[in-house]
Amino acid sequence: MKIFLDFFPILVFVGIYFYSGVKDPMQPAVIGLIIASAIQTVGSRLLTGKFEKLHLWTLLITSVFGAMTVVFHDAAYVQWKASILVWVMAGIFLYRQFILNKLFIKEMLSAAIEENLDVPENIWKKINLIWPVGYILFGFLNLYIAFNFSEAFWVKFKLFGLMGLTLTLVIYTISKIFPYIPKEESNQQTDFSEKTSPNKSNEKE
Structure with a gap:
């Protein structure tokens, strides 16, 4: 789930850009990117119980430069x-x-x-x-x-x-x-072998 959240904004951005069907797909794609970044930040908070600083920085930078893209159409x-x-x-x-x-x-x-x-x-x-x-x-x-x-x-x-x-x-x-x-499996197999070893059984006897 966390991996999905990490790539969620970029997947939304690319999806809207190529499948929105509008003349200038960059505008709605950037708006979607900003919203998706906000969802990512909140979703991480709900999953982990705290805000991730990296997501907060991502949301801030995305909001500032995304807004400039939308306002100036650049x-x-x-x-x-x-x-x-x-x-x-x-x-x-x-x-x-x-x-x-x-x-x-x-x-x-x-x-x-x-x-x-x-x-x-x-x-x-x-x-x-x-x-x-x-x-x-x-x-x-x-x-x-x-x-x-x-x-x-x-x-x-x-x-x-x-x-x-x-x-x-x-x-x-x-x-x-x-x-x-x-290597938990190796350790478990070693322990099991030691417990079932005939030599170990004879020593106990």
Whole structure:
């Protein structure tokens, strides 16, 4: 459900843009994006019992640049918004790591699985650095696509590019922490083998 909420606004934006059937689909798509971001923020509050700061920042930036897009009938504002948003996210990662000495990706994963993973700190730091680097590069690529290709192509890139980036970063993260994920099944099988071992039974006798 949380993953759906994370991508809900962009899915609404792309859906309205391509299927609204109006002459200038950017206008209703941006309005839908703002409303969807508000729903995302409230929905997260209902699911987790608290507002997520990232969703609040997303709603604020989307509302400001989305409103400017609608008022001035200029898609450049919402196109810049996509880059500014990922740069803000990158800033959060870097600020927490180098100023607060906290690893944002570690906090998010630990909260998601409700368990502290026994991953070496240097591994967490590498992962936490890769995410903002990916976001920064994506922000520049987004602007390049926005001002060198058609509006419709940019909208597709916004959906599939962002999802592809996120998937790539998730796969990278999993590959790094996988060796440190507790193997419960292996432990359970070992315990069972020890309990049913003939040698253990003879020792008890």
